[in-house]
Amino acid sequence: MIKLLQAVVNRLDELFPETNIYIKDTEQGLIEPCFFVQIVNTDISLEFQRRYRVDSLINIVYLNQNATAYIKEEVGQRLIYGMRNIRLETGGVYGFDASVKNTDFEVNFTINYRYNTKEFVEKDPYMMRIENIIHYADEKPYKEATQKDNPGMWESDLPKESRGVIPEKNIRNNGKLDEEDLMFKKEINLYVKD
Secondary structure, rough: OOOOHHHHHHHHHHHHHOEEEEEOOOOOOOOEEEEEEEEEEEEEEEEEEEEEEEEEEEEEEOOOOOOOHHHHHHHHHHHHHHHOOEEEEEEEEEEEEEEEEOOOOOEEEEEEEEEEOOOOOOOOOOOOOOOOOOOOOOOHHHHHHHHOOHHHHHHHHOOOOHHHOOOOOOOOOEEEOOOEEEHHHOOOOOOOOO
């Protein structure tokens, strides 16, 4: 599970290390200046099979009753430029549609984050699975590992017909040309006139 809220709090702490950060409703005991962070809305859309695109709207409120207009403007600018990119466990996430609104006692900042996620499905214990697929390029390691003879897979001194690789007769073709099977006729001159 991707922990977007924790990533937002971590990035906010990097930008404003001296400011308190709250993520739950606190009726009393807020120590200003502080930030209040919450996820307002999350939209999930199916992209492909169990892969989803997630759009999350984050609201960050800066509370400080003693802040001047200059401090509020500086906080708003640092939020816009600093919160554009955050780091998750799976990589970076880019924020878009950032906006800042200043009121008398607070700075209200909203930003959208879009990322892709994959649904985790527990494996069925009865489902077959392939442990290892090994491709042998030489005959010797194949015979040592499997103790089986695989005629036709490797080059041999025997002709292909005797190894069973090429059938002696083409079953689908009953027509013959010069008493030879048409499938194995090496040269047929189409331009010979009778």
